[in-house]
Amino acid sequence: MWSISKIASLVHEWLSNTFSATWVTVFEMVIAGVLVISLFAVLGLILVMMERKVSAWIQIRLGPNRVGPKGMFQSAADTVKLLVKEGMTPNGADKLLFNVAPFLAIVVSMLLMAPLAFAKDFTLWDINIGVLYVSAISSVSVISILMAGWASNNKYSLMGAMRSGAQIVSYELSAGLSIMAIVVLTGSLNFNDIILSQADGWWIFKGHLPIWIAFIVFLIAVTAETNRAPFDLAEAESELTAGFHTEYSGMKFALFFLAEYVNVFIVCAIGATLFLGGWMPFHIGHWDGFNHIMDFIPSSLWFFGKTFFLIFLIMWFRWSFPRLRIDQLLNLEWKYLLPISMVNILLVTAMAILKWHF
Amino acid sequence: MYLVNYIKEVLSALRSLLIGMRRTLFYFTHHKEIITEQYPDNRATLKLADRFKGEVVMPHNENNEHRCTGCTACELACPNGTIKVITKFDITPEGKKKKAIDKLVYHLELCTMCNLCVYACPSDAIKMAQTFEHSVFDRNQLTKVLNFPDSKIMDGVE
Structure with missing residues (x-):
């Protein structure tokens, strides 16, 4: 059967037979770069469309329904519009920082793509400290926002920008601690090891209550970290026009927009990998027939299915809850999420030492 | 005790969030009823809410008579000078002079549809119409005279 990893190894084989080792590395890097960029573009189109449709359905509307069948080409038309618009730089702005900021935002999202396991045996960069890498790089994204705002x-x-700085720095803690819960249970920072440890059941089923708490804290924290409603104080349309990207237009604005949606995809992919087993199919104990059928579904489908489920969850949050005030936002983090996740990590550690999990 | 209250607070917060999410999920999964109007498609059958305010009009009856006495209450009530009442004096059969309107000029381009003129009118001469397709190529066409040519005041309206 064809799988992504098989295609990748065939390409690698062909390249190794045709070119010398140096050129193979160069070509593979170029191919990976092009693939990541096209994944970005496709994700941007799909997620914007999905957001608009989900929001419309939740608000009992139809959503975009003019361009193409059921309005499915609306986001493509918007992209064309953004491409031909002029990218203005205001006179009083710091020209260099102003133009670098959107690229920094998109580069951070690109870097975050590297350690994700998209399918069985298919990772751009299989490093043994994947989780640490992701939590380290994701905190750089605040620099691009501060840069743009300043x-x-x-x-x-x-x-x-200042609000978003306070928000991202504080929510990183509880996101990190809830990720730590999984790291404590698996004893590894490698994404592939974490996925393989879930072969007999995803952590959300094996981990009892503490993992559920960690999962909920993780969801809240990443919603805040990606600056999405109800934590979208950084752009808060009704108060701040558009927050840190008020002055941006054309493709520079589009890069921020794209980075936001790709970040949503990445944090959901990480959540799916840590808590829902990544590309691991859904298995129930000893029902061999059922498990066998589940194995027939390609691993990439499992990964994207779980990720899009989490994305839907985050969109559902956005269109259900009102925006928090800045003091409420920081109260929620420092008085509730952080103490809860700290106690929770003690529980998880006790559970891991006493082998209470399945 | 503090800890119990803390946990209770967290749980009740989660509960209320879940109630909100259940409501939005209900809307998401029951996609039959659409509250928005598909405007250009249903132009013929478009139903607007009663309270929709499109523009100010002056209803006339079949004898080309209106109810406006020319009291200028609407002109005084208008916050941005949209209405201008131009009055004249009619000679009644008894030989008395009587105030009446010559023209009631309405600047649609200035109007914010606030409805204050309709509230101010003591004789119900003007009302809000439900039309809303106001775009024209020449700005002058937005300045309208509300009373029809040669219209008179209705009998019995003072």
């Missing part, structure tokens, strides 16, 4: 020389941008 360089714009605009009060709304600066306020949005």
Whole structure:
């Protein structure tokens, strides 16, 4: 049967037979880069469309329904519009920082793609500290937002950027601690090891209550980290026009927009990998027939299915809850999520030592 | 005791969030009823809410008579000078002079559809219509005279 990993190894074989080792590395890097960029573009189109449709259905509307069948080409038309628009740089802005910020945002999301396991035996960069790498790189994204807010020389941008700085720095803690819960149970920072440890059941089923708590804390924290409603204080349309990207237009704005949606995809992919077993199919104990049928579904489908389920969950949050005030936001983190996840990690550690999990 | 309250608070917060999410999930999964109007498609059958305010009109009856006495209450009530009442004096059969409107000029381009003129009118001469397709190529066409040519005031309206 054809799988992504098989195609990848065939390409590698062909390249190794045709070119010398140096050129093979160069070509593979180019191919990986092109694939990541095209995945970005496709994800941007799909996620924007999905968001608009989900929001419309939740609000009893139809959503976009003019361009193409059922309005499915709306996001493509918007992309074309953004491509031909002029990218203005305001006169009073810090020109260099202003133009670098959107690229930094997109580069951070690209770096985060590297250690994800998209399918069985298919990872761009299989490093043994994948989880640490992801939590380290994801905190760089706040720099691009601060950069954009400061360089714009605009009060709304600066306020949005400062809020988002406070928000991302504080929510990183509880996101990190809830990720630690899984690391404690598996004893590995490698994404592939974490997925393989879930072969006999996903952590969310094996881990009892503490993992459920960790999962909920993780969901809340990553919603805040990606600056999405109800934690979208960084752009808060009704208060700050558009927050840190008030002054951006055209493709520079589109890069921020794209980075936001790709970040949503990445954090959901990490959540799916850690808690829902990544590409691991759904298995129930000793029902061999059932397990066998589940194995027939390609591993990449499992991965994307779980990820899109989590993305739907985060979109569902966005269209259900009102935005928090900045003091409520920080209260939630420092008085609730952080103490809860700290106690929770003690519980998980006790569970791991006493072997209470399945 | 503090800890018990803390846990209770967290659980009740989660519960209320779940109630909200259950409601939105209900809307998401029951996609039959659509509350928005598919406007250009259903132009013929479009139903607007009663309270929809499109533009100010002056209803006339079949004898080309309106109810406006020319009291300028609407002009005074308008916050941005949309209405201008131009009055004249009619000579009644008894030889008395009587105030009446010559023209009631309405600037649609200035109007914010606030409805204050309709509230101010003591004789129900003007009302809000439900039309809303107001775009024209020439700005002058937005300045309208609300009373029809040669219209008179209705009998019995003072």
